[in-house]
Amino acid sequence: MKRSGWLIGLALIVFITAVGSAQMTTWFQWTYLPQKLMDEIIGESSGETAFNHVVVMGANSRDRKAEEYAGTLMESQYVLDQLKSYGVKDAEIARFPGGETWDGVRGELWEVEPIHQKLASYTDLRAMLAEGSNNADVTAELIWVGEGRSSDLEGKELAGKIVVTTGQATMVHNIACQQKDAAGVISIASPRGGTDPFSIPFGGIRTFSDKPVKFAFNLPPREGALLQSRLARGQKIKVHAVVESGRQKYDLQDPTCSIPGTEPGSEEIILSAHLFEGYVMQGANDNYSGCAAILEAARTLHTLVESGRLPRPRRTIRFLWAPEFSGTIPWVSAHPELMKRTLCNINLDMVGLQLSKSLSFLVALRTTYGNPHYVNDVLEHYYRYVSESNRNYIANRYSQVDARRMVAPTGTEEPLYYYIATHFGSSDHEVFNDWGVGVPAVMMNNWPDLWYHSSGDRPDKLDPTQLKRAVIIAAATAYTIAAADDGIASQIAGEIVSNASGRLGHQLGRGIEEVKRADQNQLPGVYRRTRGYIQAAALNERNTLDSVIELSSDKARMGKHLSTLKAALNSLEEGSLKALEGQMRMATALAGTKPVDVDQTPEEKKASGIVPRPTPKIREKGYRGYRAAIDEAAKTSGKQGAVSNAGQAAAEIQLLCNGKNSALDMKKMLDTQFTRPTELDSIVQYLEILKVAGLVDY
Template sequence: MPKRIIVVLAGVLVLAAGISAQYTPWLYWTFLPKAHIDEIVGEASGEAAWNTVAEINAFNRERFDDEYSGNFFETQVVVRKLKSYGLPGIEVVTYPGGQAWRAVKGELWETKPVRQKIASIHDMLPMLASGSGSADVTGELVWIGRGTAKEILDAKIEGKVVVTEGSLMTAYGAATQQGAIGVIAISMSRPYFDPIQMPWSGIAPRRRPGDTPAGQAALPTQAAAKPAAPSFGFQLPVREGDILKRRLLANEKITVRAQVEAKMETADLENILCLIPGTDPAAGEVILSAHLFEGLQKQGANDNISGSACILEVARILNTLIAEGRLPKPQRGIRFIWGPEFSGIGKWVQANQATMERTLCNINMDMVGEWLSKNQAFFCLMRTTYGNPHYINDVMENYYRYLGEGNRERIQNRSTAARVPVRVVAPSGADEPFVYSIETHYGASDHEVFNDWGVGVPGIMMIAWPDKWYHTSGDVADKADPTQLKRAAIIGAAGAYTVAGADAEAAVRIAGEIAANATRRLGHQLVVSLETLNRATAESLAEDARFARDIFEASVMNEKDTLGSVLELAPGDASLSGHLAKMAKAVDGVGSAGLAALDAHRAMAAQKLGVRLAPVVPTELEKRAAKLVPRPTARVRENGYREYQKYVTAVPAAARAKYPVAGKDMVVANTAELQLLVNGRHSALDIKKMLDAQNERRSTLQAVLNYLEVLKLAGLVEW
């Protein structure tokens, strides 16, 4: 590449992160024709989605008996609405779920010096901690502060009910060992933001041995020998609990009666599915997912009835538009799944490996309905990792940007009638900008079922964060916004329909946008690498320079891998294949320019630090790692979701000991990601670089090689 071009490209890269926020205020585009996106926008109803949220979780409710003998209420609502919308292929698939704790009664009354109610599940369901045992006891209250070991020992709590403003579970485990008959915790969940919210909390049957927090006195060992009697945990919001706390600190003697009735119920894992079929069953599917249950006790309007309501609305939108001929029927099917987080959806995925093999990607919605301004939140797109590179990231980003930039009033447009050029607002929803963020990968939801090494379906997550009522009693329907739900449904519907209908022509457009976005992303990665050099010392410069190059090279590899994924939209199309090769070459050009900029910056850093500029040459270990190219065996996916783990566990300890991955100078930042990066093209050195580019902790090359050896012993990789 001519030197002049390298210099120009390097300058572009340095500026890329800064200019990414700029936008052409006269141009807004999507992958779909304008007529198609307008149909989706017009059909989408934030109110329909919000009504589903409100029907299921306007308040935290006690479950009815018939839910345990039939379908749970959430399942009933979703199935009824799917039928009313005319969705085809509706089915409820159940798997054994074991036993679930259920509260039948939970009352806490003060009996002396006055008679008054303190807590009841009929007032606020989370007031009784899950896992509480049946009891009818009377006891004196005693204050134990934060519930430290010393506070518990000093309080003389045997036969009493302790009150704490510390962790309910920790206090329960420690206090019951000392003979307490129950625990009352004052919630400290965002007390200054919302003094009446309480977390969904549970209690452990007993404290685990040796679990004393650092710096605290250990509890007497003989305490563990006390017989475990049925005991309970209650919690109070800080507004109410503070009154009780002040009375106890004033040495007032308070006696309470706790009446708890709880039982274990047999509870199945209920998954709901439906499929909008495509014109070509062999062309594959796109799957939208949302967890409808996060256990049976914990409830939440935004987490995650909003995600479930939103993919329900996506199903209605697309089914209506396709059935009425307002959108052409796509070649690929669009499947929807609702179920218990991880446990239920994971079971279905594991049982349907043939479907997974023809599934192109997953769009997972988790907490998508938050009223953004109330929560001070961004609506985030969590991308796939380098181990699952896929065009779905850029497809979804296209629609996030379309609504985000289009729903802003810009100073450039202030004199026009269309100050907000792509206004998308629900009639009863917030008329606010759409605040969004494109983020690096984050797991902890059902897209990880699809991203799993044993499944291999790239999945992204749509999520609002932060949520000021996350996992608390306050997560009810009034915290959700019809406008936000409408926008989320549009993005989900447009993204799924784009992939479902994409042909070779659409693939070319998607590839072009990936290449364009790659320039911006590589610009950001270049700045990260430059900052690594800026922070280097004379002693660390050589290693930091190597690291800076490595993570930039890793990002280039990921962009090229992402481009390669586009070929699945038109397999065997020679024209598309040639085009993708040209786009990859363009990304290589940007990469070369970035490396040239890094070399120039390294020279300046060496001059500033007064050290000799030594060439960056590979070590012997790096040379060996560069030649080792592992590939996964058929065993990885033969039994589906997470089943490969049993082979790793089965590797004998003596054999594993030969290949340590932890301890002195041994770091693998993320073993799950390391596994995903094994694809028969990445060398062990590439894998180390790609781990470093995605994690705060730097992996050590020997540890990466050692873990690959363990996987080889497990029969999961070969080379």
């Protein structure tokens, strides 16, 4: 009996083990590159080195001296020196005309009555003195004005007093100082006061008035709360404020270098990061982290290629550090021929946070439908690889042999929390994405960042491990595209279709939900619009597949392969549309109404015949060089309203003019990407302006 029970127990264990093994799922621990080459990139990339770059450049917020503005800015020189020490031969600083910037010299705020104590000092924290503050030497009484709105100031005598507010310094200054003659502002505003009582938001005084600017100090939430409490109790507090500031001339400085490809005059991939965002705010994560990451990516790839551990890629990989927008725009404009050869841009803006500390993710921000490109899927590929190689699945807990540990010696062992997001601008990749430049560009970014644009953005918030992972992802993505042959190109194309199934599924799920929420009167319009979501997403996937052809040597063979993959995409689209139709028919059956008619309206038929083709004039003057032609065309045709009606969709309408998308396609693609539907007539009218301007033809 005991022996029989033992055998039964053993059989159960074997059965359960077999079932458990059968439930194991393969995770995505593969890459486009051979594992040996991927291991070289993983091993050589150093999160410690990247972190040390951040510490050198941004351990604290420095006061720049006049001599620095007159010569080479510290960060520019540091990047150049590091590149030269690595043996990068073409490292240089490109310079462009700059302008003048506000320069804080001194800012002291002392309480003089009823006690003597220092409240704020520019020397202690640069963010304590609002950028734009003018010279002052004032002794004045404090007065509490709440949020500092006009209604808060009514009935208060502010002349000659310094107002204390929870409002933003610039807003309160423009009302209290310029309209009611207050002497200055003390702001205790902090959108992060609940999470960091020491952090002060960086901000400046901006005014459109002819009256001279006065001054503003910012206090951290903890100290601000104490001051607010004293004023609320009716204490009379008098302070002495001293401000010294000036203006400094500067030039725009763009360190740059490259890893040359094997093919002369080859295509290029550009890695970028903004080195400056103004010259007062100096953020560790925003954006010394991005600069440090591409500096380490440059060292890693240069070292591996020069030592023969990585084959030299066919295409050139270029690196660009620049003042945000203001330095990237002239550099791009100065290299129109290079832009024609550039396949894509990968921009790193805030990539080093310890993610759990900021409740953050490493986000990949895709291109819009107007710039469909395989770089989106290559970047996503390495996000997934790095993340899944550094996590432990309960189903796979006995099989970690394929995992690749990507952890810095002094970094955390946290997972890589990430997500793939739709497009968002507000950084240098938008310069490349511009219609006049035409380089598809994506961005790597941490969000949320609890210390964004604040005095708390210091290296203690960063994690060498996450910096290492950002370096690996950026370096591997750039190298994969630079080295891609027909084999890698076909892999990329296949993965686009694989990922497309999820993206189409998302639009199907979105459509089903919107149909479910629609009432009987709304349903026809909602159903037609949600069909457009699926059609637009599928069209974008087909356009993305078309972009892969540029990586191929045998265009004819690759074209046939892409046609096969497009047929698979068409089947996915058809299946999704049928599923959505089923949801619509169920909704109408339950409501006792007829199914929705999806025949095109006369307006839609007309719009489907408008297929604008871009003209060479678009890129003749580079970044936004086409804007003058649009404004002139709108003026001469008397249709300025067509430009304003297009609104925020205008830039995307421009990009969607590829000689294949109709005006009706554009509406579907805009409605899929934007939260509010775009009127078809607005699109058609805007296209007419572009045609008059000579920018498109149809």
